[in-house]
Amino acid sequence: MSDASLWTALADPHRRAIVALLLERPRPVGEIGEACGLSQPSTSKHLRVLRDAGLVRVRQDAQRRVYALDPAPIAALDAWLAPYRELWNRSLDRLGQRLDETSYDTDTEEPTPKG
Amino acid sequence: MSDASLWTALADPHRRAIVALLLERPRPVGEIGEACGLSQPSTSKHLRVLRDAGLVRVRQDAQRRVYALDPAPIAALDAWLAPYRELWNRSLDRLGQRLDETSYDTDTEEPTPKG
DNA sequence: ACTGCGCATTCCTTGACCGGTATATAACCA
DNA sequence: TGGTTATATACCGGTCAAGGAATGCGCAGT
Numbered sequence: 001m002s003d004a005s006l007w008t009a010l011a012d013p014h015r016r017a018i019v020a021l022l023l024e025r026p027r028p029v030g031e032i033g034e035a036c037g038l039s040q041p042s043t044s045k046h047l048r049v050l051r052d053a054g055l056v057r058v059r060q061d062a063q064r065r066v067y068a069l070d071p072a073p074i075a076a077l078d079a080w081l082a083p084y085r086e087l088w089n090r091s092l093d094r095l096g097q098r099l100d101e102t103s104y105d106t107d108t109e110e111p112t113p114k115g
Numbered sequence: 116m117s118d119a120s121l122w123t124a125l126a127d128p129h130r131r132a133i134v135a136l137l138l139e140r141p142r143p144v145g146e147i148g149e150a151c152g153l154s155q156p157s158t159s160k161h162l163r164v165l166r167d168a169g170l171v172r173v174r175q176d177a178q179r180r181v182y183a184l185d186p187a188p189i190a191a192l193d194a195w196l197a198p199y200r201e202l203w204n205r206s207l208d209r210l211g212q213r214l215d216e217t218s219y220d221t222d223t224e225e226p227t228p229k230g
Numbered sequence: 231a232c233t234g235c236g237c238a239t240t241c242c243t244t245g246a247c248c249g250g251t252a253t254a255t256a257a258c259c260a
Numbered sequence: 261t262g263g264t265t266a267t268a269t270a271c272c273g274g275t276c277a278a279g280g281a282a283t284g285c286g287c288a289g290t
Contacts, residue, residue, distance in 0.1 A: 004128060011126035012278085013119060023198055029237060042279060044238050049277095063236045063287050071203040078200060083138055085193055088186040127248085144267060157249060159268050178257050178266045 006073050009053035014038060015046050019055060019069065026059070026068035121188050124168035129153060130161050134170060134184065141174070141183035 009015055017036045021027065027035075033043035047067055050056045054073050059066045124130055132151050136142065142150075148158035162182055165171045169188050174181045 007122075007126045007131070008277090011122045014278090016122070019199075023202060039280070040237070041239080041281085045278080048238080060287095065237065069199070069202060071199070071206045074196065074199040074203050078196060078203075081189065081193060081196065084134075084184075084186070084189040087138060087184060088189050088193070091186045123247095129248095154250070155267070156251080156269080160248085163268080175257090178264095180267065 003076070005049075005053040006055070006076065009049050009055055010077075012046070012049075014042075015050055018043075018046060018050065022056060022067060022069045026066045028061070028064040028066050030064070032067065118191065120164070120168040121170070121191065124164050124170055127161070127164075129157075130165055133158075133161060133165065137171060137182060137184045141181050143176070143179040143181050145179070147182065 010019070014036055018032055021032060021035055029040070029043055029047065032038075032047070033040055036043070038046070047056065050067075051058065054070055056067045057070050059068065125134070129151055133147055136147060136150055144155070144158055144162065147153075147162070148155055151158070153161070162171060165182075166173065169185055171182045172185050174183065
């Protein structure tokens, strides 16, 4: 499932570094490894994981293999995040109400005593 | 540190299930474990990881410990995701241009190989 | 065909994580 | 005080992932 592998793929800091690197522009394996301080096999293995998760695509350019980000899984992550973002907005609203203190008409509930 | 532990915390499906469960409302440990089909120690350990990542907070209620989501790390995730979301929007724009430039009437070539 | 380069894969070892069992701790109750 | 409930932690065994070394494989130049 690309859903499970997506999270495990991004759980690794090296892999997140690779993804951040590919955000700027597509790059061949050697460049990625050098930029992230990874050995060549390690780079290839991480790219393999990212590829299995659907996060990157490969384009063959002579001997080199140029990796590029695939935006689709990012959208999936965004979709996962959406409900929580609403929670965050609620908390921001609540904070705003606290700071505002004017209370437009927030008699809905939630006294939130003391804190 | 909450940055690294945040991803590893969410990498586990059980932990994501817990987080999703707490999105509805705060719950005590026993309720979480039962809902996720986890043993009590396993539940506590997962909650420990989530707590170390800052994803949940605890409130003591008599013998029970009620866990609730903390929206802050969600915001961090959202911030991390932001640049990639732009990439996604760019790809959507590009798709729109493609559809735009190649004539909009339904007369498009659309090879549809094999059928 | 041979050689060199870029990359992928395999084997191996080590370290981290996960689940279960047993135990410790803290709060309530009799 | 002793006992029960609710939760946390320590220990243990199995599993999996990460890194390094060595090797395989495709492509280009001569």
